[in-house]
Amino acid sequence: MTDQRAEYGMRVRREVLGDEHVDRAVAATTDLDAPFQDYITGAAWGDVWGREELDRPTRSLVTLALLAALGHEREFEMHLRASRNTGATPEQIREVLLHVALYAGVPAANTAFAALKRVLGADPADDEEAS
Numbered sequence: 001m002t003d004q005r006a007e008y009g010m011r012v013r014r015e016v017l018g019d020e021h022v023d024r025a026v027a028a029t030t031d032l033d034a035p036f037q038d039y040i041t042g043a044a045w046g047d048v049w050g051r052e053e054l055d056r057p058t059r060s061l062v063t064l065a066l067l068a069a070l071g072h073e074r075e076f077e078m079h080l081r082a083s084r085n086t087g088a089t090p091e092q093i094r095e096v097l098l099h100v101a102l103y104a105g106v107p108a109a110n111t112a113f114a115a116l117k118r119v120l121g122a123d124p125a126d127d128e129e130a131s
Contacts (some may be wrong), residue, residue, distance in 0.1 A: 004036070004048050006046070006052055009041040010045070016049060016056065016086060017078070055087075056085075056086040061088050064076060065099060067079060068111070069104035069114035077115050080093070094113075097109050
């Protein structure tokens with residue numbers, strides 16, 4: 001990876017995920033996963049998230065929809081926390097999760113709504129699953 005691509009990817013990664021998260025990930029990097037970390041920094045953060053054709057809130061919402069639909073709860077929660085930095089609102093996330101329910105299934109959306117409430121506190125009154 002070129003130094004310029006790495007620097008740009010790291011800047012975008014920090015803007016989206018926050019310095020604290022990225023610092024933890026960098027500190028936990030070993031010889032085993034260093035190539036993977038380089039890859040996601042360049043490809044995900046530099047080459048995709050760094051593109052200008054979609055704004056950050058839109059990329060955030062698309063990412064959340066995909067992660068929810070695929071059942072990647074840990075990554076979904078990470079991107080919920082990142083939504084505070086991207087400008088995607090809890091109301092927009094709610095609407096995306098309604099689409100997930102329709103097109104990917106109620107169980108996927110149910111899990112995602114529970115995470116939404118847990119991570120963003122969107123509805124702290126009821127922590128039980130909806131179905």
